[in-house]
Amino acid sequence: MSEPLQWVLNLLIAQGLMGAFDTVYHHELTVRLPAQRSARLELAIHAVRAVLYGLLFAGVAHFAFQGFWALAVAALIAVEVGLTLWDFVVEDGSRKLPASERVLHTLLAINGGAVFGLYAVQLVQWGALPTALVATDSGWRGTVLTLFALGVALSGLRDGWAAFRLSRAVSVPNPFAALPHRRVLVTGGTGFIGTALVRQLLDAGHAVTLLARDPLRAAYLFDCRARCVRSLEALADDEVFDAVVNLAGAPVIGPRWSPRRKAQLLASRIGTTQALLGWLQRAETRPGVWVQASAIGYYGVRPADETLADDAAPGQGFMVELCRRWEDAACTATTYGVRQVVLRLGLVFGDGGSLPALLLPIRLGVGGRLGSGRQVMSWIHRDDVLALIANALADQTMAGVYNAVAPEPVAQATFAACAGRQLHRPVWLALPAAPIRWLAGEMAQLFVDGQRVVPDRLVARGFRFRHPDLAGALRSLV
Known part of the structure; x- marks a missing residue:
């Protein structure tokens, strides 16, 4: 050679x-x-x-x-x-x-x-x-x-x-298309939910201003159709927005929840929310509605047989503190006469977020039960989250806290079995909870603990879920 x-x-x-x-x-x-x-x-x-x-x-x-x-x-x-x-x-x-x-x-x-x-x-x-x-x-x-x-x-x-x-791929109806023209201020618009939200708002002809750490990247992401600002100080006092959607927050799944990591998670949510309140205080014209993200972590770890409606009391632990303080900071907006809708999100399934990580071991043929497998997963499809936000913008009677979860919570073992059927993979592995808790620390509760959350207020309002059952939701995504 x-x-x-x-x-x-x-x-x-x-x-x-x-x-x-x-x-x-x-x-x-x-x-x-x-x-x-x-x-x-x-x-x-x-x-x-x-x-x-x-x-x-x-x-x-x-x-x-x-x-x-x-x-x-x-x-x-x-x-x-x-x-x-x-x-x-x-x-x-x-x-x-x-x-x-x-x-x-x-x-x-x-x-x-x-x-x-x-x-x-x-x-x-x-x-x-x-x-x-x-x-x-x-x-x-x-x-x-x-x-x-x-x-x-x-x-x-x-x-x-x-x-x-x-x-x-089948095109999903845009829930914002039927709304009158809106000027919307969005935080967290480059995240998993935010990216889809901003794109659908823009596709429906609405005007979007996006608060982003990297405005240039955000501009590329949305083909320069959204106005992107690095700081709320860039907004003039006389700027008018019809709605605020606050999704900003660092992902909770990541490094172990050390004291420093917990401080980062809190700051990424509460700091942005307080900055929004600062802008709201000086704004000459205030928005009609503020849609606030939260999570079902508000309820903490609960027994599998306990059903948690929208008015259930908070539990104990860091996730509870994170969600409660985030909601408490945001609720100040109501003192300025702004209608507020708080969405306590379950596991949001879509083409990003937590679902790809949950499906990966099943795709590789090593999926199965985590811990007992009886812990309850309360979930929702991203399409339904976007429809909820559209309802919040349009419906003047929608206010307060809503459990943003599908009406069919499932045990983790049931989720694994259903995903295995959709992916045509065996589901056989049983991973004990102890090594997960040892590796992830307090964060392990996201994997081996759960809570049975139900969307009572949404059902009472007649909200129609596009993906009410797990099998249909997974079928649309895999």
Whole structure:
């Protein structure tokens, strides 16, 4: 094997490692591309590129391409380069890439240029030989590249399937389309619920002002259709908003709830809420309604047979303190004559949030019962959360606290079994609660404890859930 060809193999291995990291960390975990309808074209390009890369990895590792075959491989590389350039254009037009992804793409482009440049020299030499496909032995490099070829091809098939699913996805009626024009101030608009909320408001023709830590990223996210501000100080006293939707808050699932982490979770909610109240106090014209997010964590850990309606008393623990203090801070808005609707959200199921993490072990075939499996999961589909917010904006009689949960709470073991049926996977593993509590500390209550919460006030109002049962909700998402 020539020295240039050894360098090609080494650089291809580096390309495979960087590409795998980019796919897993950026596309799957950070951006969740397979769930983004706006990324359908990007996913389709990735699918074709990945399959071609799989052919390239396997071919370079095991064959010498002589004569006409050298021209065929050169053509494949030219198509690959063209797709990469097209991908750059599509990415820049559809989303703001994080800095780490831009840096990694630059490194991939440099490394890829080196690979193709060195390999072009080899192809020129092979092209002068009689046409033949000659098997070669690349040793351990060949084995590694064969594994990479399989992995990248599977990744391409996954992206292709995701693009196909997104193209076939049924459009959900926009609950904000029937509302008169609204000017809405939103916090937490780049989160799981907020992103869908802002998009639907904009699609329905409403004006949205978004409070965001990174206004540029938020502007990219919503195609520059939303006004994005870093601070409420940027709002003039005479600005008029018809509604405020306060969703801001750091995710509760993450690092262990150390004293520092608890302080961050509290500050991310109460600090933003107090800033909103500061703006409300100086505003010359006040909004008609304030929709406030909270969570069923307000009720704390409760026995599986205890049913919790909207007027149930709070429980004990950090989640209780977090929700109670958040609600208490927000309720000051009512002293300014603003109608307030508080939504105590259950587990919100959608293409992001907690559901992908809950489904991952089941997708991998190792799903099952957590702890006793009897702990109750009170959940709601994101489509129904958005419909609730639309109702809150439209209905002047809607005020106070509402349990934003579906009418069918389920035991965790029932959820796992239902998800297994939808994904066609076995559900067999039983994970004891003790190691989960040891690893997650107090946060473990989110996984192995629960509460049976019911939406009595919503049912009494005649609210119609689009996804009232778990099987239908999961079917729409998986």
